[in-house]
Amino acid sequence: MTIEEPSQDSDILIPPYTPQEIEAINVQLEGKSPQEILTWAVDNLDGLYQTTAFGLTGLAALDMISKISQERGVTHLVPLIFLDTLHHFPETISLAEIASETYLAPLHIYKPLSVDTPEEFATKYGSNLWETDEAAYDYLVKVEPASRAYKEIGVRAVITGRRRSQGGERSLMKAIEVDERGLIKVNPLGGWNFKEVKEYVDKENVPYNPLLDKGYRSIGDIHSTALPDPSLASDEAERSGRWKGKSKTECGLHVNYFDMKEKFGKGQIA
Numbered sequence: 001m002t003i004e005e006p007s008q009d010s011d012i013l014i015p016p017y018t019p020q021e022i023e024a025i026n027v028q029l030e031g032k033s034p035q036e037i038l039t040w041a042v043d044n045l046d047g048l049y050q051t052t053a054f055g056l057t058g059l060a061a062l063d064m065i066s067k068i069s070q071e072r073g074v075t076h077l078v079p080l081i082f083l084d085t086l087h088h089f090p091e092t093i094s095l096a097e098i099a100s101e102t103y104l105a106p107l108h109i110y111k112p113l114s115v116d117t118p119e120e121f122a123t124k125y126g127s128n129l130w131e132t133d134e135a136a137y138d139y140l141v142k143v144e145p146a147s148r149a150y151k152e153i154g155v156r157a158v159i160t161g162r163r164r165s166q167g168g169e170r171s172l173m174k175a176i177e178v179d180e181r182g183l184i185k186v187n188p189l190g191g192w193n194f195k196e197v198k199e200y201v202d203k204e205n206v207p208y209n210p211l212l213d214k215g216y217r218s219i220g221d222i223h224s225t226a227l228p229d230p231s232l233a234s235d236e237a238e239r240s241g242r243w244k245g246k247s248k249t250e251c252g253l254h255v256n257y258f259d260m261k262e263k264f265g266k267g268q269i270a
């Protein structure tokens with residue numbers, strides 16, 4: 001079975017800063033609040049978008065950006081990108097609409113190429129590709145759609161909802177990063193833990209996924225999301241319900257793009 005690829009423009013972006021300048025910016029932003037990091041991003045980065053699956057962290061960032069926008073007397077400053085994998089919970093899909101309407105934030109939704117429904121996806125790639133070839137699944141539902149979005153709408157920088165307290169590869173993350181293709185990634189709430197994010201969301205009445213009130217913490221696709229492990233402390237538990245029983249900890253969005261593209265970009269899957 002062949003993975004369809006759109007026509008390719010260059011994947012490479014020229015970052016507006018040298019590695020030394022990025023290091024200096026990170027020193028400058030160390031210990032700053034999420035709002036200060038977001039203000040820096042809004043003031044300094046062209047082609048800035050927020051990439052979000054409407055997790056609690058992204059929602060807090062969305063609320064903060066809205067407040068920064070209001071202070072400046074403008075409607076929402078940073079458009080959103082949501083990668084609709086076709087396998088999200090209905091609650092997540094509703095929340096995407098609610099959040100974008102509440103904050104008047106333009107929402108760009110990207111789906112797997114030439115596929116509109118889970119049924120069409122199953123017909124084209126099999127009924128459980130996430131089991132038979134999970135890396136190919138990640139490429140089709142997140143990596144390729146994200147790269148298509150970046151090219152089509154001129155994305156040069158993205159705000160993400162990752163945090164150091166989520167552990168794994170995220171634990172050493174800086175406020176500002178440049179990925180392998182030259183895309184700037186801003187992690188404004190990188191220094192907060194789950195409790196701090198939840199307190200912000202409650203205090204500011206930010207809309208959030210009702211599945212959180214059923215005990216879920218990190219919410220992705222239906223087939224790879226379970227309740228977190230109750231024996232773990234809050235921060236360790238947060239992502240323990242994702243890909244339960246597997247060694248996997250990332251969905252492909254935050255791993256090396258060129259490795260994924262080389263493996264799946266033009267090829268066949270099993």
Ligand SMILES: Nc1ncnc2c1ncn2[C@@H]1O[C@H](COP(=O)(O)OS(=O)(=O)O)[C@@H](OP(=O)(O)O)[C@H]1O
Nearest residue numbers: 051052053054055056057058082083160161250251
């Ligand atoms: N589907 C989709 N669409 C757009 N952006 C997405 C998507 N999945 C992950 N992300 C971005 O990654 C942030 C962390 O997500 P997760 O902790 O859920 O992990 S994972 O990326 O799914 O592995 C996540 O943070 P939130 O904004 O809090 O959702 C986003 O910045």
